[in-house]
Amino acid sequence: MTAVAQALAGSRNREQQIMAVWVPDWPVTVAMDLAGLTAEVPAAVAEGRTILAASAMARAQGVRRGMRRRTAQEASPEVRILPRDYPAEIRGFEQVARAVEGVMAHLTVVRPGLLWARQPDSARRRAEFAGGAEAGLSALAGQVTDAVALMTGAECMIGSAGTAFAAVVAAHRGMLVPYRETAEFLRHQPVTVLRYMTGDGDGRETAALADLTALLVRLGLFTLGDLLGLTPDAVRTRFGDRGERAYRLAGGEADRMVDLWRPATELSVTQEIDPPALRSETVMFAAQPMAERLHRMLLDQSLTCALLQITATTTQGDLLTRCWQADEATWGGMTPRQIADRVRWQLDGWLSRAGSDSAPHRATGSQNADPDVAPVRHLQIDAVEVHPAPTQGEGLWGTHSSGAARAHRTADRLHGLLGADGVFTAVAQGGRTPRDQVRIVPWGQVPSPAKPHDRPWPHSLPGPAPTSIPVEPLAVQIWDQQGDTVVVTERLSMSGPPHHLQFPQGSVQQIARWAGPWPVVERWWASEGVRAVYLQVVTETGEGLLVSYSDGRWLCDGRYD
Amino acid sequence: MPGEAQARLDHARKVLTAATAASTSNRASDIGEEGGYPVPQALRGSLPQGLGRGSVTVVKGSTSLLMSLLAEISDRRVWMVLLGMPEVGLAALHQQGIALPQLVLVPDPGLQSATAVAAALDGFEVVVCGPQVSLSDRDRRRLMGKVRQNHRVLLSVTSWPGAGAEITALRSQWYGIDAGDGWLQGSHLTVTCAGRRAVPGQHEQAMEPWARRAG
Structure with a gap:
């Protein structure tokens, strides 16, 4: 470690002990519970075609996160692949959070499956005085594990260290690291632990971190200690903001997140729910504008927040409060959508906690019938630990990064405005066809690995692609000089050269020049396979058209204009 | 005799525009860095200041023309959004060299067009309004204020009162095929520029939007 990094780590590292509680494979635990499976059955949760989480049994048989569904079935033929139920994960994790709350106060939920809390100073000092930090830590960890196991039946891993990031890493290793040894502990970790930097399940950030980690490994930086061997300037110039943050975290420097416990300034929005509502959807109707208002307040003052605190008051006077981690990586704390999502998840968790003592992960149930849950009459969202947003001026390399952040925010807003x-x-x-050469991905989704475009695709259509492609191919009539419809046989011979064409409700146009026919046959063995013949024509006005012939019909598949 | 006088006048005009283009080319590149985005080579004579930030440009008659304008801008790695263009050929955009990772598509903003364009102007350097964007003249005036204020480039494929420049493709002729042979390789466009940002008295310009890709 360089002297600078050491000084940095030393000055910023407060005497605090953070404990992370991680329930491994939370999605699969919940899904198995819902499906009524026991732990001996290998199971995995898939989202789309990708495996999201696997149970310990399935992992032992070679099923891994990020695998394709089919590969997983190949590895373990008897694996049960279950659908993901995110609301149930949240509701279930609320029980875990309540169990931990019985032992430690002020906890923050990072995502379903992971939370952290600061170990109270008094308890820490008492433990140090009584018999050493380690003993105190393991006693506390034992209490938490017992409480969670007793109340929810879930097994959790506990990690403890001086910073939140280190605590999460420690939780994955099942280690309790006294805060004084945090920096030393991190130095020996492989750079792959940097994936724990993002608490959110945000796919984009995860993918970016994977890229960063791969790059570091290629450069021969295998451990966080290797990374720290670089100078801060070198890290900043080569790896950007993300690299800089990785460097700070690797040095054992506390992220903003749990650094300052006492909230400096708080921004909050409140709303009476009138009439009081028992369904989260109804409350969300009011919460959506609140999320946007809070976001606007943060943006207007160029602030960002580390925590989001959601407080609901019920008609019986109960005060329900929970803190959520805001992702540091997003400028302005969170987007309105992310804020609203967290509020909805939390409301789902509270309003369905009915009968929690008997059925820990109950997913469904008549919420209205439960006498314990009272309607929500007041909702408050606070931005906690507000601090100035990282200033991203116009950098030396132009406006690229800040422009990207702005564009992302705006696209999020458009997404909120126009729907999914x-x-x-x-x-x-x-x-092979212009329609196939570019894939459209809804905003916010991470594109799964595409078919490679830098390889030759034999029999693909040559030349520039059409500049316009109709949403649905348009039927078109094509005749030869005698006025007979042009047909193409299986052996690609045309009944005659195309001479004129007509769109439905259009006038007859002369075909000046033409080329083809090119066959495009894809997946001929499958029923959804494509078997078509393409033709390019230029009309008398000079416009080009791409037409295809299949099943005895001509369709216009694109225009060149 | 009148024919010869006309020819001499044309020649004089040509020399004058060439001289203007040459003398402003230095300045134009300066502005290109600071204020506007460059336009394809063939249009530099007519639009020496490029596509100005803070102004609206109408691009009519050819999607290839629009794409070649976007491709010049995309070299600057700016974020752009295409609103109301459900039929745009994305493969062609990619071939023209437009960076797809920095491109956002809103195929059908529908009734929310005005709000969507206003929102887009907040975060995107370049906003393209396609045929499916329905705006009233009042919306357009309001949005133009926003374009000016945020220093954005707004391109519209439909008429826009008060636009700074209007680039129109009069004719397009695709070449490369004949009676069963060859394949479409590009097009010859005939383009005119009008409006207050264009150099007045310009004649029709010939351009080949797909030549850039080959070269």
């Missing part, structure tokens, strides 16, 4: 099928991005991929 309103905003898209495009990814180039391999393919």
Whole structure:
């Protein structure tokens, strides 16, 4: 470690002990509970075609996170692949949070499956005085594990260290690291632990971190200690903001997140729910604008927050409060959508905690019938630990990074405005027809690995792609000089050269020049396979058209204009 | 005799525009760095200041023309959004060299068009309004204020009163095929520029939007 890094770590590292509680494979635990499976059955949760989490049994048989569904079944033929139920994960984790709350106060939920809390100073000092830090830590960890096991039946891993990041790493190793040894502990960790930097399940950030880690490994930096061997300037210039943050965390420096416990300034929005509501959907109707208001307040003052505190008051006077971790990586704390999502999850957790003592992970149930849950009459969302947003001025390399952040925020806003099928991005991929060569991905989704586009795709259509592609191919009539419809046989011979064409409700246009026919046959063995013949024509006005012939019909598949 | 006089006048005009283009080219590149985005080579004579930030440009008659303008801008790695263009050929965009990772598509903003364009102007450097964007003239005036204020580039494929420049493709002729042979390789476009940002008295310009890709 360089002198600078040491000084940095020393000055910023407060005497605090953070404990992370991690329930491994939380999605699969919940899904198995819902499906009524026991732990001996290998099971995995899949989202789309990708495996999201696997149970210990399934992992022993070679099923891994991120695998394709089919590969997983290959590795373990008897694996049960279950659908993901995110609301149930949240509701279930609320029980875990309540169990931990019985032992430690002021906890923060990072995501379902992971939370952390600061060990009270008084308890820490008492333990140090009585018999050493380790003994105190393991006693506390034991209490938490017991409480969680007793109340929810879930097994959790406990990690403890001087910073939140280190605590999460320690939880994955099942280690309790006294805060004084945090820096030493981190130095020996492989750089792959940097994936724990993002608490959110945000796919984009996770993917970016995976890229960063891969790059570090390629450069020969295998442990966090190797990374710290670089100078801060070198890290900043080569790896950008993300690398800089990784460097700070690796040095045992506390992230903003749990650094300052006492809230400096708080911004809050409140709303009476009138009439009081028992369904989370009804409350969300009011909470959505609140999320946007809070976000606007943060943006207007160029602030960001580390924690989001959600407080609901019920008609019986109960005060329900929970803190959520805001992802440091997003500028302005969170987007309105992310804020609203967390509020909805939390409300789902509270309003369905009915009968929690008997059925820990109960997913469904008539919420209205439960006498314990009272309707919510007041909702408050606080931005806690507000601090100035990282200033991202116009950097030396232009406005790229800040421009990207702005564009992302705006796209999020458009997404909120127009709904899930309103905003898209495009990814180039391999393919034979223009429709296949670019894939459209809804905004916010991470594109799964595409078909490679840098390989030759034999029999793909040559030349520039059409500049316009109709949403649905348009039927078109094509005749030869005698006025007979042009047909193409299986052996690709045309009945005659195309001479004129007509769109439905259009005038007849002369075909000036034409080329083809090109066959495109894809997956001929499958029923959904494509078997078509393509033709390019230029009309008398100079416009180009791409037409295809299949099943005796001509369709216009694109225009060149 | 009048024919010869006309030819001499044309020649004089040509020399004058060439001289103007040459003398402003230095300045144009300066502005390109600071204020506007460059336009394809063929249009630099007509639009020496490029696509100005804070102004609206109408691009009509050819999608290839629009794509070649976007491709020049995309070299600067700016974020752009295409609103109301459900039929745009994405493979063609990619081939023209437009960076897809920095491109966001809103195929059908529908009734929310005005709000969506206003929101887009907050975060994207370049906003393209396609045929499916329905705006009233009042919306357009309001949005133009926002374009000016945020220094954005707004391109519209439909008429926009008060636009700074209007680039129109009069004719397009695709070449490369004949009676069963070859394949479409590109097009010859005939383009005119009008409006207050364009150099007045310009003639039709010939350009090949797909030549850039080959070269």
